[in-house]
Amino acid sequence: xxxxxxxxxxxxxxxxxxxxxxxxxxxxxxxxxxxxxxxxxxxxxxxxxxxxxxxxxxxxxxxxxxxxxxxxxxxxxxxxxxxxxxxxxxxxxxxxxxxxxxxxxxxxxxxxxxxxxxxxxxxxxxxxxxxxxxxxxxxxxxx
Numbered sequence: 404x405x406x407x408x409x410x411x412x413x414x415x416x417x418x419x420x421x422x423x424x425x426x427x428x429x430x431x432x433x434x435x436x437x438x439x440x441x442x443x444x445x446x447x448x449x450x451x452x453x454x455x456x457x458x459x460x461x462x463x464x465x466x467x468x469x470x471x472x473x474x475x476x477x478x479x480x481x482x483x484x485x486x487x488x489x490x491x492x493x494x495x496x497x498x499x500x501x502x503x504x505x506x507x508x509x510x511x512x513x514x515x516x517x518x519x520x521x522x523x524x525x526x527x528x529x530x531x532x533x534x535x536x537x538x539x540x541x542x543x544x545x546x
Contacts, residue, residue: 405458405487407495410448419450419460426477433535438475446474449495451488459488463496470507470543471500476516486522493523497546506546514538 410416420439427433446462459478466472473496482488500508512520514531517540521527525542532539 405451405453405491407449407451407491409495409499410450410460415450416448418457419448422457422460422479423475423477425479427475427535430480431535431537433537437535442474447499449492449499451478451482451492453482453488458482459492461492461496463499465500465503465505466509468503468505470509471496471503471505473508473510476510489519490523497544501546507543508546509541509543511539512542514540517542 410419423438424435427438428435442464443462446464448462449460450457451459457479459476459482461476462474464472464474473493476489476492478488478492497508508525510520510525511534512525514537517527520542523544525544527540528543529541532541
């Protein structure tokens with residue numbers, strides 16, 4: 404059973420950070436000092452579990468009451484490309500943003516994940532740029 408919820412327990416923070424570490428630092432070789440940043444403490448974090456096991460995570464920041472910024476979307480390898488965990492995480496983030504009277508969600512998608520975000524209704528906005536040595540593109544969605 405798939406569940407997504409806002410992180411409230413310390414143990415869930417550790418689960419989310421472990422997922423991010425495995426995906427970004429181990430798999431993608433992003434330096435750990437770039438992966439964890441000053442925005443973690445201000446963001447709202449979500450955790451997806453499958454049958455009670457951590458499967459994915461993301462964080463959301465509300466930017467000046469103008470838009471929600473989704474960041475650090477990470478799904479463990481064994482749950483990717485099943486179109487379950489990622490869409491459920493995104494839906495939770497979008498619901499969170501909408502409850503704060505904000506109707507635009509933005510993100511900087513890794514180019515390899517662009518098609519995933521296109522399927523979620525996001526539109527590319529701008530040119531390809533590098534972040535942590537990985538090609539990204541800015542994308543937005545109006546809720």
